Amino acid sequence: MIINVDLGSEVPIYQQLRDRIVEAIAGGVLSEGSSLPSTRVLAADFGINFHTVNKAYDLLRREGLLQLNRKAGAVVTVTPGDPAFRADWTARARTLLAEAVARGVPAGEVLTTCRSVLESFATTQPQDMP
Amino acid sequence: MTLAIALSSALSTLVLVLALVLPSIASPAVPFGVRVPARHEGDPVVTRQTRLYRWRVLVGGIAAAGLVVVLYAVTGVTLLLPLSVLLLVGVWYGCFFLANHGIRAAKAAGGWFEGVRPGVAVDTGLRTDPPRFPWLWLAPALIITLATVVIGVLLYPSMPDILVVHRGIPDRTAVKSVATAFSLVFVQLGVTALLTGIAAAIVFGSRPDIDPAHPATSARWHRRYLTLGVTVLLGLLALIDLGMLGSSLLMWTGTVTSWAPLVVVVPILVGVVIAVVVLARNNREPDEGEPDTGLTHREDDKYWRGGMFYVNSDDHALFVARRFGVGWTLNFGNPRVLMLLAGLVALLALVITLRFGG
Numbered sequence: 001m002i003i004n005v006d007l008g009s010e011v012p013i014y015q016q017l018r019d020r021i022v023e024a025i026a027g028g029v030l031s032e033g034s035s036l037p038s039t040r041v042l043a044a045d046f047g048i049n050f051h052t053v054n055k056a057y058d059l060l061r062r063e064g065l066l067q068l069n070r071k072a073g074a075v076v077t078v079t080p081g082d083p084a085f086r087a088d089w090t091a092r093a094r095t096l097l098a099e100a101v102a103r104g105v106p107a108g109e110v111l112t113t114c115r116s117v118l119e120s121f122a123t124t125q126p127q128d129m130p
Numbered sequence: 131m132t133l134a135i136a137l138s139s140a141l142s143t144l145v146l147v148l149a150l151v152l153p154s155i156a157s158p159a160v161p162f163g164v165r166v167p168a169r170h171e172g173d174p175v176v177t178r179q180t181r182l183y184r185w186r187v188l189v190g191g192i193a194a195a196g197l198v199v200v201l202y203a204v205t206g207v208t209l210l211l212p213l214s215v216l217l218l219v220g221v222w223y224g225c226f227f228l229a230n231h232g233i234r235a236a237k238a239a240g241g242w243f244e245g246v247r248p249g250v251a252v253d254t255g256l257r258t259d260p261p262r263f264p265w266l267w268l269a270p271a272l273i274i275t276l277a278t279v280v281i282g283v284l285l286y287p288s289m290p291d292i293l294v295v296h297r298g299i300p301d302r303t304a305v306k307s308v309a310t311a312f313s314l315v316f317v318q319l320g321v322t323a324l325l326t327g328i329a330a331a332i333v334f335g336s337r338p339d340i341d342p343a344h345p346a347t348s349a350r351w352h353r354r355y356l357t358l359g360v361t362v363l364l365g366l367l368a369l370i371d372l373g374m375l376g377s378s379l380l381m382w383t384g385t386v387t388s389w390a391p392l393v394v395v396v397p398i399l400v401g402v403v404i405a406v407v408v409l410a411r412n413n414r415e416p417d418e419g420e421p422d423t424g425l426t427h428r429e430d431d432k433y434w435r436g437g438m439f440y441v442n443s444d445d446h447a448l449f450v451a452r453r454f455g456v457g458w459t460l461n462f463g464n465p466r467v468l469m470l471l472a473g474l475v476a477l478l479a480l481v482i483t484l485r486f487g488g
Contacts, residue, residue, distance in 0.1 A: 001255060002345045004423055007248040037257035044446040045252045045337060 001029045005046065013048060017056035025065060025076060026121040036066070036074040133388070137395055138211035142195060142218050148406060149187045149222040153180045155413040156454050159341065159427060162229040163437035163453040164237060167246045167426045168343060175236040183229040190221040223438070226454060230437035249342035249425030253349035256338060261353050263333050267361050268326060270368035275318045278375045282312055282382065290384040311382065314374045320481075321374075324474075325367040329360045332458055337447035341415065342425035351415040352451075358412055359457055362405040369401035409456035433463075 001024045005016050024030040036042070039057055043050035057074055060066035064079030081089065100110050153161070158171040162179060170176070198214035201207075237243070292303050293310050304310040333356065341348040376393035379385075433442040440450050443463040452459045460467050 002251060002253050002340075002349055004249055004251045004342050004345050004425060006425060007250065007428060009247075035258045037254050040446075041257050042252065042254065045257070046250050047445065048250075 003046075005048075013046075014052050014055040014059070017053065018059045021056070021060060022063075022065065025078070028121075030076045032076060032078045034076040035072070036076070038073050133391060134208050134211045137391075137399075138214055140399065141215045142191075144403065144406075145215060145218050145222065146187070146191045148410075149191070149225070150184055151410065152454060153183060155410050155456070157414060160453045162226060162233055163431075163434055164230055164233040165427060165429055165431050166233070166237060167242055168422075170237070170240075170242045173236070173242075176233060179229040179232045182232075183225050186225040186228065187222060190225060191218055194218050194221050227437060230454075234431065234437075243426075243429050246426040247424060248428040249423070250428060251340040251342040251345035251348070251425075253338065253340060253345070253352070256349070256353065261333060261357050263330060264357060264361050264364065267364040268367075271322050271326075271364060271371050274368060274371040274375055275315070275322055278315055278318060278371070278378055279312075281375075282315060282378065285382045286311060289382050293381055294384065294386055295381065314378045314381070318371050318374045321370055322367060325363060325370075329363050331448045332356065332360055332363075335448035336458060337445065337450055339427075339451050342427060343422050344415070344418075344420040345423065347418045347420045348415055350418075355409075355412055355451075359409060362408050366398075366401035366405050369397040373397040406456060413456050 001020075003017065003020045005013055005020075007013070009016065011019075021030065021036070030036075036057075037045070039050050039053040043053045046053070057066055057068060061068050065076065067075045067077045069075075097110065101107075156162075159166065159168070161171070161176045162183070166173070166176070194217045195214065198210055198217065202210045289306055289311060291306050293306050295302050295304050295310060295313065336356070338349070338352040338356075340352065373394040373396075376397070377390070380387075380390055380393060433440055433445075434453060435441050438454065438459075440459050440461050441463040442461055443465070445461050445464065447461050448464060448467055449458040450461055451457075460471075462468070
């Protein structure tokens with residue numbers, strides 16, 4: 001997978017790394033069992049401090065999306081979101097949607113955007129329960 | 131003598147042609163080794179410096195060649211001929227440096243990097259699924275070396291008791307022994323080990339410089355260029371080993387001819403020309419219509435000393451892609467590279483002392 005980091009962005013680099021990896025998992029570029037380079041190798045390729053990569057990997061590990069071990073390195077794993085995660089995610093989505101409404105983006109456009117983003121992840125999206 | 135003139139002329143022509151062609155095949159993102167943002171790639175300053183550079187190379191090259199011809203006609207010293215190639219490389223670097231300096235000055239004065247969004251792109255696939263080392267292309271070199279050993283062992287009893295030792299040119303005689311008869315086999319083994327090591331270091335120890343504006347195209351191109359580069363390097367290795375086989379055969383059969391040096395030089399020259407042409411034709415990232423991400427490669431000129439030598443102690447890579455030229459260059463800031471170079475120099479010094487001192 002290709003990770004593009006914006007050095008001039010206000011979003012911290014570790015957060016950008018974590019976001020790109022989550023998007024790659026959702027988009028099917030990374031799947032369960034895919035491996036990622038070790039923190040040192042990835043940091044060297046980016047030319048950034050390895051603590052930055054470590055922070056991103058640790059965040060993903062705590063979120064249940066990455067398994068870190070000495071032997072196999074970093075491996076993608078998918079833990080289904082528990083109720084606590086869903087509640088937290090809903091709160092964050094609420095803020096994000098509020099931003100759109102507050103800035104006057106029409107509800108129809110918001111829904112279209114949400115749908116097209118979800119469709120771009122369609123390959124990995126679990127089917128809705130009947 | 132005419133042979134030395136022909137070879138030096140061939141090499142000088144190769145250097146001159148390459149020097150004139152380089153601005154057209156080097157990445158437009160780093161004209162004359164200066165990092166420029168995309169909107170300044172076709173800047174009038176770059177165009178003017180390219181034109182000036184070509185004139186300087188042409189005039190300087192002809193002047194250098196003329197100087198060597200006159201000196202050679204007066205003194206008749208053969209050593210002048212290979213030195214002319216070095217002189218030409220010096221002239222070329224001077225012209226490069228002037229262009230590099232001109233563009234750097236314009237970049238600083240015009241604030242070319244103001245307001246751009248700097249970014250870094252990495253292809254993790256290059257680490258988790260690295261390109262395969264083209265082992266099959268190592269086979270010709272190994273087979274030729276093995277064939278040389280086998281032929282040598284078979285011919286050894288029938289070899290003349292006094293061997294004419296070739297060091298490029300047949301220059302001295304020596305009493306037959308395993309050390310003298312197989313001297314070029316040792317060179318074959320050394321060169322094979324060295325170039326295979328370099329090829330492996332390029333595959334496993336190089337850092338790609340991916341363009342954050344078009345990362346997917348750039349990563350694909352890098353992968354292809356890497357495999358291609360290592361393949362032509364192994365091809366060159368096979369041709370070097372072939373030259374050593376030819377020269378050994380001359381020594382073992384007691385053949386002394388005026389064209390003996392050609393047996394070594396022609397395969398190597400052919401290998402170098404093929405390698406340069408193949409890399410030059412693939413030296414630029416293609417435009418595959420990938421949408422621009424809006425990011426620009428970060429300014430990294432400070433790591434390129436004199437515009438040409440990469441020195442970055444924070445970079446773990448042994449090799450990085452050359453900015454002005456084809457192929458790769460060493461990271462002289464990496465302690466491992468410095469240790470390897472020191473080891474190589476010590477080894478060469480040891481071999482030379484043993485051969486010439488003994």
